[in-house]
Amino acid sequence: xxxxxxxxxxxxxxxxxxxxxxxxxxxxxxxxxxxxxxxxxxxxxxxxxxxxxxxxxxxxxxxxxxxxxxxxxxxxxxxxxxxxxxxxxxxxxxxxxxxxxxxxxxxxxxxxxxxx
Amino acid sequence: xxxxxxxxxxxxxxxxxxxxxxxxxxxxxxxxxxxxxxxxxxxxxxxxxxxxxxxxxxxxxxxxxxxxxxxxxxxxxxxxxxxxxxxxxxxxxxxxxxxxxxxxxxxxxxxxxxxx
Numbered sequence: 001x002x003x004x005x006x007x008x009x010x011x012x013x014x015x016x017x018x019x020x021x022x023x024x025x026x027x028x029x030x031x032x033x034x035x036x037x038x039x040x041x042x043x044x045x046x047x048x049x050x051x052x053x054x055x056x057x058x059x060x061x062x063x064x065x066x067x068x069x070x071x072x073x074x075x076x077x078x079x080x081x082x083x084x085x086x087x088x089x090x091x092x093x094x095x096x097x098x099x100x101x102x103x104x105x106x107x108x109x110x111x112x113x114x115x116x
Numbered sequence: 117x118x119x120x121x122x123x124x125x126x127x128x129x130x131x132x133x134x135x136x137x138x139x140x141x142x143x144x145x146x147x148x149x150x151x152x153x154x155x156x157x158x159x160x161x162x163x164x165x166x167x168x169x170x171x172x173x174x175x176x177x178x179x180x181x182x183x184x185x186x187x188x189x190x191x192x193x194x195x196x197x198x199x200x201x202x203x204x205x206x207x208x209x210x211x212x213x214x215x216x217x218x219x220x221x222x223x224x225x226x227x228x229x230x231x232x
Contacts, residue, residue, distance in 0.1 A: 031218070040125075042207065042224035050217060088159055096218060105151075105209075105220055107161040 002027045006091050006108035012116050013078070013085065021076045021111045023091035029106070030096040032074035036060060037088040037110075046089075049074055050096050078113065086115050119143065120210055122223035129198045130231050136183070137193040137226045139208030145169075149211040150191040152182065155225070156204045164206075167191055198230045 004025040013019045023032065031050045035043040045058030049068040063082025068074055074093075078085045091108040121140045129135035141150065152164040167175045167182045175182040183192040195202055208223040 033220070035222075040225075040227070042122075043222040045219075048219075090159075090161065092161075092220075094218065094220070105161070105163075107153075110159040112159070 004091060004093055004106055004108040006089075006111050008111060009109070011111055011113045013113060014116060016080045018077055018079050019113065021078070021089055021091075021113070023074045023076065023108055024072055025074075025093045025106070026072060027093055027106060028071070029093035030071070031094045032068070033092045033094070033105070034058075034064070034066065034074070034076045035090045035092065037090060043090065046076065085113055088112050119212075119221045120208055120223035122208055122226050124226045125224075126227045126229070128229050128231055129195075131200060132197055134194060134196045135198055135228065137195070137206050137208075137228065139191045139193065139223060141189050141191060141208075141210050143189075143210065143212050145212050147213065150182070150184070151209040151211065151220075152180070152191075152193045153207045153209060154202075154204045155207060161207070165193065195228075200230050200232060203228060203230045 007022045033048040034046040036046055037043050044060050046064050047055055047058055047066040049055035052068055052071050055066050055068050063079055065077045089111045092105040094105050119142050148169045150167045154162045154164050165175050165177045165180045165182050167184045174184050179196045181194045205225045205227050207225045210221050
C-alpha cells in the first residue's frame with residue numbers, strides 16, 4: 001500500500017543538538033510539506049518542495065533546514081538555532097499538477113519532538 | 117490576514133446529536149478546494165470531506181456533510197448522529213493556486229468533545 005512514513009514516532013533532543021526527522025513517501029507525489037503543530041493549535045508550514053532539488057520556506061522556516069535529493073524523501077533537520085523545538089511535526093505529500101477533486105494531502109503519522 | 121478562520125476553539129455535543137463546526141475562508145481565486153480533516157489524540161490527520169468551488173451540490177460522506185455557502189465564503193462541517201469516537205480535533209483547510217503553486221492552508225482547529 002502506498003503512503004507516507006515518518007520516523008521516529010518520538011524523538012528526544014538535548015539542548016544545542018541538531019536532529020533530523022525522516023519522511024518517506026511511495027505515492028509518486030511531486031510535492032512534500034513539513035508542518036509544525038503546537039498543543040491546541042493549528043498547522044504551521046515550515047518548508048515545502050514541489051520538485052526534486054528545490055524547496056521553499058514556509059511561514060516558520062527559521063531554525064529548520066530541509067533537503068529534497070530524491071522524490072520519495074524530504075527530511076527535516078531541526079537545528080540548534082530553533083529555540084523552541086518541542087512540538088508535533090507532520091509531513092505531507094500531494095499531487096502538484098492539476099489536482100483532481102479531493103486529491104489533497106496525504107499525511108504521515110507524525111513525529112513528536114521533545115527537548116530534554 | 118487569516119485565510120481560514122475557525123472561530124470555535126472547542127465544542128461539546130451530546131451523543132447522537134448533530135453538531136456544526138464553523139469555517140470561513142478568504143480567497144480571490146475562482147478555483148479552490150475546501151477540506152475537512154479529523155485529528156484524533158494519536159495525531160494522524162484523517163481526511164473527511166472535500167468541496168470544490170465549482171461544485172453546486174454540498175458534499176456528503178456518510179455522517180459528514182459540508183454546508184457550502186460560496187457567497188458567504190463559509191464551509192461548515194455538519195456531523196450527524198455524533199458518536200463518542202468523533203471526539204477529536206477538526207481542521208478546515210483550503211487548497212488554492214498561487215503563481216502556479218498549489219498551497220494548502222489550515223485553520224487553527226476546533227476541538228470536539230462528544231458526551232455520553
